[in-house]
Amino acid sequence: MSEQALPDLKWNERGLIPAxxxxxxxxxxxxxxxxxxxxxRRSLELGETVFWSRSRQTLWHxxxxxxxxxxxxxxxxxxxxxxxxxxxxxxGPACHTGEHSCFYRTxxxxxxx
Numbered sequence: 742m743s744e745q746a747l748p749d750l751k752w753n754e755r756g757l758i759p760a761x762x763x764x765x766x767x768x769x770x771x772x773x774x775x776x777x778x779x780x781x782r783r784s785l786e787l788g789e790t791v792f793w794s795r796s797r798q799t800l801w802h803x804x805x806x807x808x809x810x811x812x813x814x815x816x817x818x819x820x821x822x823x824x825x826x827x828x829x830x831x832x833g834p835a836c837h838t839g840e841h842s843c844f845y846r847t848x849x850x851x852x853x854x
Contacts, residue, residue, distance in 0.1 A: 760773070788813050789803065
């Protein structure tokens with residue numbers, strides 16, 4: 742997809758857009774990351790996810806060192822054009838902890854009357 746074919750996405754004040762990554766086969770939510778215009782272009786070119794690392798301030802090709810890449814099946818954007826949904830076929834766990842999904846913990850909450 743050429744840059745001209747990209748929709749008018751709404752990037753935040755840092756020039757980023759949140760990207761929810763979901764397993765295309767199981768529908769499990771794997772992770773939330775951020776993309777810059779450059780990482781989105783690279784993702785489309787490679788067919789694998791490339792994100793912007795907010796902590797390292799650099800592009801991050803998911804699985805580049807671990808081998809746990811994410812092959813892109815489809816990228817969708819929401820009605821406000823300010824968030825992406827990236828459907829992938831993962832080659833291994835998404836989380837750096839080794840968990841399949843970054844969302845493996847449950848927030849406990851006590852209800853008070």
